Structure formats: C-alpha cells, structure tokens
Amino acid sequence: MNYKKSNLVKNGLLIIIGICLSISCEENEKITKIIDDKAIADENQTSDWLAYGRTHNERRFSPLEDINVNNVADLKVDWFLDLPNDVGLVSTPLVVNGVLYFTGTMNIIRAVETTTGKQIWEFDPKVRDAIKGKQQIGWAHSRGISFYEGKIFTATWDGRLIGIDAKTGKEIWTAVTFDPNRSLNITGAPKAFKGKVLIGNGGSEAGPARGFVTCYDAETGKKLWEFYVVPGNPADGFENEAMEMAAKTWNGEWWKNGGGGNAWHGFTYDEELDVLYFGTGNGGPWNPRIRSPQVDDNLFLCSVVAVKPDTGEYLWHYQTTPGEAWDYNSTMDIVLADLKINGEDIKAILHAPKNGFFYVINRKTGKLISAEPFTEVTWASHIDLKTGKPVLVDGARYDKGPIDIAPDAWGGHSWHAMAYSPQTGYVYIPTLHSAAKYSDKGVVYEGWQSKEFSGGIGVGLSPADKQFSNHPASLQAIDPVTQKQVWSIPQKDFWNAGILTTGGNLVLQGRSDGKLLAYNAKTGEIVWTYDVGLGISAPPITYKINGRQYISLLAGFGGGYARGGIDSYNLGWSYRTHTRRLITFSLEGTATMPVLPPRHFPKPIVDANFKIDEEKASKGMNEYWKCFGCHGDNMFSGGMAPDLRASPIPLIKETLTAVVREGALNAMGMPSFPDMTNDQVENLMHFSRKRAVDTMPDYEKSIKDNITEQ
Numbered sequence: 001m002n003y004k005k006s007n008l009v010k011n012g013l014l015i016i017i018g019i020c021l022s023i024s025c026e027e028n029e030k031i032t033k034i035i036d037d038k039a040i041a042d043e044n045q046t047s048d049w050l051a052y053g054r055t056h057n058e059r060r061f062s063p064l065e066d067i068n069v070n071n072v073a074d075l076k077v078d079w080f081l082d083l084p085n086d087v088g089l090v091s092t093p094l095v096v097n098g099v100l101y102f103t104g105t106m107n108i109i110r111a112v113e114t115t116t117g118k119q120i121w122e123f124d125p126k127v128r129d130a131i132k133g134k135q136q137i138g139w140a141h142s143r144g145i146s147f148y149e150g151k152i153f154t155a156t157w158d159g160r161l162i163g164i165d166a167k168t169g170k171e172i173w174t175a176v177t178f179d180p181n182r183s184l185n186i187t188g189a190p191k192a193f194k195g196k197v198l199i200g201n202g203g204s205e206a207g208p209a210r211g212f213v214t215c216y217d218a219e220t221g222k223k224l225w226e227f228y229v230v231p232g233n234p235a236d237g238f239e240n241e242a243m244e245m246a247a248k249t250w251n252g253e254w255w256k257n258g259g260g261g262n263a264w265h266g267f268t269y270d271e272e273l274d275v276l277y278f279g280t281g282n283g284g285p286w287n288p289r290i291r292s293p294q295v296d297d298n299l300f301l302c303s304v305v306a307v308k309p310d311t312g313e314y315l316w317h318y319q320t321t322p323g324e325a326w327d328y329n330s331t332m333d334i335v336l337a338d339l340k341i342n343g344e345d346i347k348a349i350l351h352a353p354k355n356g357f358f359y360v361i362n363r364k365t366g367k368l369i370s371a372e373p374f375t376e377v378t379w380a381s382h383i384d385l386k387t388g389k390p391v392l393v394d395g396a397r398y399d400k401g402p403i404d405i406a407p408d409a410w411g412g413h414s415w416h417a418m419a420y421s422p423q424t425g426y427v428y429i430p431t432l433h434s435a436a437k438y439s440d441k442g443v444v445y446e447g448w449q450s451k452e453f454s455g456g457i458g459v460g461l462s463p464a465d466k467q468f469s470n471h472p473a474s475l476q477a478i479d480p481v482t483q484k485q486v487w488s489i490p491q492k493d494f495w496n497a498g499i500l501t502t503g504g505n506l507v508l509q510g511r512s513d514g515k516l517l518a519y520n521a522k523t524g525e526i527v528w529t530y531d532v533g534l535g536i537s538a539p540p541i542t543y544k545i546n547g548r549q550y551i552s553l554l555a556g557f558g559g560g561y562a563r564g565g566i567d568s569y570n571l572g573w574s575y576r577t578h579t580r581r582l583i584t585f586s587l588e589g590t591a592t593m594p595v596l597p598p599r600h601f602p603k604p605i606v607d608a609n610f611k612i613d614e615e616k617a618s619k620g621m622n623e624y625w626k627c628f629g630c631h632g633d634n635m636f637s638g639g640m641a642p643d644l645r646a647s648p649i650p651l652i653k654e655t656l657t658a659v660v661r662e663g664a665l666n667a668m669g670m671p672s673f674p675d676m677t678n679d680q681v682e683n684l685m686h687f688s689r690k691r692a693v694d695t696m697p698d699y700e701k702s703i704k705d706n707i708t709e710q
C-alpha cells in the first residue's frame with residue numbers, strides 16, 4: 001500500500017469526520033433521529049416541537065432565547081401558507097426532524113417544509129364522508145396529532161384513530177375507537193408514548209355516554225386496554241376493582257343515562273415516573289339528581305386519574321368536582337413540574353379545570369397540595385386541604401331554586417393550552433370569566449330518561465343577574481408555589497387562545513380579536529403586537545432550524561364558542577370571509593402578508609313576501625338543535641358555517657331540502673339529514689325567517705358598533 005496515499009485517505013477521512021461533527025452529521029443525525037420517549041421527554045432539545053405540549057411534560061416552554069424580550073419587536077413574517085378550505089383551526093403543529101406537521105379542519109393533515117412552508121404531502125381521512133347522515137352535531141376541530149417512531153397519529157371526529165407514515169403521508173393502520181353510529185366525537189390529540197397511543201372522546205351532551213379511554217399499539221393499531229371513567233350496570237359485573245370502588249359513589253340507576261365523564265382532552269405521560277394521567281369530563285346528564293338521586297361524588301367524573309401505562313391499571317385519582325352539576329370538566333391540560341414547596345421537592349401536576357380552582361397535586365401520591373381560585377368562583381367557598389374536597393355554598397346545585405353560578409359551563413379555563421415556565425416559575429393560564437343562572441325548573445326527575453337527550457342536560461341555563469367580572473377573559477401568571485397571582489392582563493373578548501412561553505422571557509398568545517401578542521413573562525408588559533386579521537384560537541409553537549428560531553401559529557378562529565351566538569358573531573369572522581393561514585415568524589423574515597378583508601357581519605335577509613307561521617317557527621326552533629353546533633346559537637353564526645339568516649337557501653323549500661336532506665353541500669362540510677321529514681324542513685325554514693326578522697336590529701347594532709370602533 002502506498003503510504004502517502006493511505007495517509008491522505010486517512011487525513012481526508014479525518015477532514016470529513018471533522019466537517020461531519022461540525023455540520024453535516026448533525027444534520028444527518030437530525031434526519032434520522034428516532035422519536036422515542038427519551039427524545040420526547042428531553043426538555044433541552046430545541047430544534048423540534050415533538051409533542052402536543054412540546055415534551056412529555058406538557059409545559060409549552062422552550063428554552064430558546066434567540067427571540068427574546070429585547071428583540072421581539074423585530075419579529076416579522078418569515079413565510080405563510082394559505083389554507084382557503086379550512087375553517088376552525090385550533091391545533092398545535094409538530095416539528096419533527098425539520099418537517100412541520102399539522103392538522104387542519106376535518107382532520108386533514110399536511111407535512112410542510114419548516115423553512116418555506118412548501119407542502120410535502122397531505123393526508124385526508126375523509127371525515128366528511130364518514131359523518132354523512134350521522135354525528136350531525138359538533139364541529140370539525142382537532143387539537144392536534146402525535147408522533148412516535150416514524151409515525152403520526154390522528155384521531156378523527158367520527159372516532160377513528162389512524163397511524164400514518166410520516167415520510168409518505170400514507171395510512172398504515174386504522175382503529176375504530178367507538179361505534180360510529182353513537183353520538184360521540186373526537187377533537188383531542190392522541191397521546192403517543194411507550195410504543196402506544198391513547199385516545200378518549202367527547203359527546204356526553206348528545207346522548208347517554210359512559211366515558212372511556214382506549215390504548216392501542218403504535219406499531220399495529222391493535223387495542224391493548226381500555227379504562228372506563230364511570231361504572232356500568234353492576235348486574236353486568238365490574239371490569240376492575242376501580243369500577244367497583246367507583247360504583248359505591250353512585251346510586252339509583254345511573255347507567256341508564258350513561259353517567260358521562262368523557263375524557264376528551266388532557267392526556268399526559270410521565271416519563272420519569274412511568275405513569276399515565278388523564279383528565280375526565282362532566283356528568284351525563286349535568287344535573288346530578290337525575291344521574292344519582294342521592295347526590296354523591298360520582299367517581300371518576302371531573303377527576304385526574306393516574307394509571308399504569310402498560311395495562312391501564314388504576315393507581316390513584318384526584319376528583320376536582322365531586323357531585324358535578326355545572327359541566328365542570330377536568331379534561332384540561334395536565335402539566336408536569338418540579339417544584340420546591342416548603343423546602344420539599346415535589347413532583348407536581350398543575351391543573352386548571354373549568355371549575356375555577358388552580359390545583360397543585362403531588363403526582364407520586366395523588367395528594368392535593370394546594371388549590372385556589374384563579375377566576376371568580378361562587379359554587380364553592382374553598383377547597384378543604386385536609387379532605388381535598390370543595391366546600392359547596394348552600395344551594396349551589398340549584399336544589400333550592402335558580403342560582404347564579406360562576407364559572408359557567410364555559411369554565412374558568414377550557415382546552416386552550418396553558419403553559420409553565422421553569423425559568424420564571426410561573427404558570428400562564430388563558431382565563432375566562434363567565435357566569436350563568438342554573439335552574440332545574442321544569443325538569444321532570446321521575447323516570448327522566450332520554451335515549452337521545454335531544455340536547456337535554458337536565459338543567460336550564462340563562463344569563464346571570466349579577467355581573468361577576470368586568471372583563472370576559474384575561475391572561476394571567478400565577479406562581480404555583482405560593483398560589484399568588486403575579487400579573488393579569490384583562491381582555492375584552494371571550495375565548496382567548498393557547499400559550500407559548502420561552503427562555504427569551506416571553507409569553508406569546510393570540511386573541512379572538514385577531515392579535516398575536518408577546519408579553520414579558522416576568523412582568524406581563526406587552527412587548528409586541530401583530531394583527532393577524534383573523535381570530536386566533538390555537539397556541540403558537542417554536543423551534544430552531546439552521547440557526548434560525550421560528551414561531552409558527554395556525555390562524556383561524558375555532559372551538560365551541562366560535563360556532564356562534566351574538567358575541568361570537570360580533571367578532572366579524574364570518575364563514576369563509578377570511579383565509580385561514582399557517583403563519584411563521586422569525587427575526588430575519590421578509591415575507592409580506594396579503595391583507596385580509598375587514599370584519600364582516602352577514603346581513604339577515606328579510607323577505608316581505610314570506611309569511612312566517614309562528615307555530616312552524618316555534619317547532620323549527622326545536623329542530624334547530626341539530627344545527628346550532630355549526631350554524632350558531634340562536635342562528636348567530638360565529639363563522640364555522642354560513643349564517644342561515646343571511647342565506648338565500650332557506651327561502652326556497654326545494655333548495656333547503658336539497659341541502660339539508662339530500663346532502664347537496666356534503667362535500668363542503670354540511671352534513672345531510674336524510675331522516676328529516678318535509679314538515680321538519682319547512683319548520684326550519686320558518687324559524688330561519690323569524691330569526692332574520694327578529695335579529696335585524698342586532699345586525700344594525702353590530703355594523704354601527706364596528707364603525708364606531710374604527
């Protein structure tokens with residue numbers, strides 16, 4: 001062998017290895033990085049955003065500090081992707097090995113390049129076809145996807161869990177998680193961990209439901225285990241000891257109405273302790289005296305439940321709202337933090353459910369450490385730290401007549417992502433300030449059983465007499481160690497969006513009014529505002545590629561409140577007026593965004609030739625419960641579907657029939673109702689005309705207020 005040559009080769013190799021270490025191998029390593037639990041649990045990894053809450057801890061804190069409180073004012077749009085066919089966008093994108101994946105309306109998933117937004121592939125699970133003739137109430141929102149070892153997981157509205165090849169966007173397996181004819185739906189992001197995927201579902205308002213979560217093999221889609229949230233009929237035997245224990249906290253024939261507890265959000269895997277936690281939902285029906293005549297705790301409603309991840313075996317639970325009566329889901333984020341409280345190191349869960357209390361729970365034992373209200377709370381005076389239970393105010397369960405209750409069913413905090421920064425030590429909660437009058441007037445207790453529920457929940461809600469807060473929403477920072485509020489920024493519109501916090505001492509949050517804001521994480525001072533031109537509900541994410549820190553956000557108003565009602569309508573994000581977008585920011589960005597149209601308020605059509613039959617209109621109002629989930633409360637659309645008061649289609653019976661019964665607009669996301677009778681369609685027609693006439697003054701006020709505002 002020629003010595004010189006061999007030396008050269010050696011040197012060459014050394015050079016190559018040298019380069020490799022500094023650039024290309026790192027790149028190479030990025031591309032082949034295996035996304036397992038170690039990767040997902042790594043808090044220091046900043047190039048990607050690997051899971052719903054960034055890491056297994058669900059903190060939504062990134063240590064990245066290139067964009068920081070001092071230079072955030074220079075943040076610019078780097079690239080954007082128009083999503084003209086999307087409607088409600090609420091999801092958290094993922095960034096894995098330099099590719100950004102996100103789920104849009106109707107669970108359509110796209111993979112795009114992180115530095116340009118150029119589409120790599122699209123996967124459409126055809127939810128529109130799946131909902132044909134069924135699942136007619138709800139909204140086409142998904143809060144996210146998950147990633148594990150080369151696969152993406154999505155759970156569709158109609159109940160399928162799908163494993164997708166991340167490289168090709170092709171389906172690998174599909175598991176049907178519930179009978180699609182049942183009135184259940186999925187809006188949550190599946191939780192991928194330990195070679196498994198967990199998913200629950202929602203829908204306890206649409207029919208008798210017995211909540212459950214199911215766990216599948218990530219590789220094959222094979223079902224591994226399931227865990228019921230509430231016990232079934234004891235005569236059928238209990239699935240496990242946990243159900244037997246839970247059944248002792250129920251009475252009467254609760255199983256006939258399902259019981260509820262649907263776990264539709266709040267799944268966390270604790271990689272350190274190897275425990276799985278999930279939050280559980282409200283009672284079904286809401287009125288506890290219907291569920292269980294001698295009101296009792298009704299386990300495991302409104303709880304955080306800890307189970308063994310491999311088997312689903314029960315470990316412990318903490319119930320935030322025993323004897324639930326107000327729709328106080330505990331299906332909100334379960335954030336893991338390491339805190340020092342009274343000199344003791346605590347592995348904690350941070351949890352801010354709908355009921356308005358912020359909880360710090362010891363996650364090794366399930367024992368409550370502290371709980372204080374983070375918004376106006378009137379149903380309980382406090383949480384007794386000895387028993388871990390709330391102390392209810394007299395008549396809170398509307399058992400002594402109608403009563404004003406705060407928070408109401410929207411909750412003090414819903415699914416909008418909260419965040420925890422280990423740097424500031426604060427938790428950031430997108431807070432809602434809500435109240436309503438709860439009343440069981442007219443509820444027939446004896447034999448209350450409804451196959452369909454027909455939208456019934458066993459309690460009537462109306463506006464509260466008293467105003468508890470002078471702002472409908474706020475963003476606040478709370479110190480979980482002291483339970484003290486550190487700062488709070490009031491907001492003038494309801495339904496504020498999810499949060500990101502970073503090592504740059506930043507908190508970023510979008511608002512319903514279309515503004516994306518950056519705050520000083522320590523002080524709450526606003527340090528940057530950007531007008532997206534369209535209501536925001538999704539949380540931003542951040543990642544770093546080739547030395548550049550990016551912030552990405554899905555802009556598109558969405559979620560339950562976006563379906564409509566007068567306040568939501570008044571935001572002016574009417575159906576398909578404003579293009580939905582994936583927007584990415586950086587300090588170096590040079591993109592110019594096309595300006596979106598101004599706020600738009602659909603004008604009700606008043607047809608003088610149409611003679612409204614009051615009786616038919618009144619019957620139509622009852623039919624409309626099948627439609628309000630998309631077309632809006634009282635027919636005020638919030639932008640998820642056309643405003644029917646302003647649509648010419650309900651003016652002509654034939655066209656309305658074609659759309660409603662025959663599915664003429666099925667491909668566009670309007671479900672068909674083949675079982676609806678001619679009379680029912682006609683009733684809806686009269687109801688829509690009545691609403692158009694009755695709400696003309698509201699429309700005129702919206703226009704006037706909007707002009708005054710500008």
Ligand code: HEC
Pocket residue numbers: 136137138139140623624626627628629630631640641642644646647648649650656659660665668669670671673684
């Ligand atoms: C799952 C959501 C959803 C539900 C539930 C729903 N719709 Fe729709 N509807 C839509 C969407 C989305 C469109 C718009 C489709 C398009 O872009 O053309 C639509 C369109 C329509 C239109 C046509 C309006 C126009 O001007 O183009 C009518 C009329 C209508 N729906 C009536 C109803 C009625 C009546 C019900 C209840 C029986 C109902 N819809 C339930 C989502 C829904």
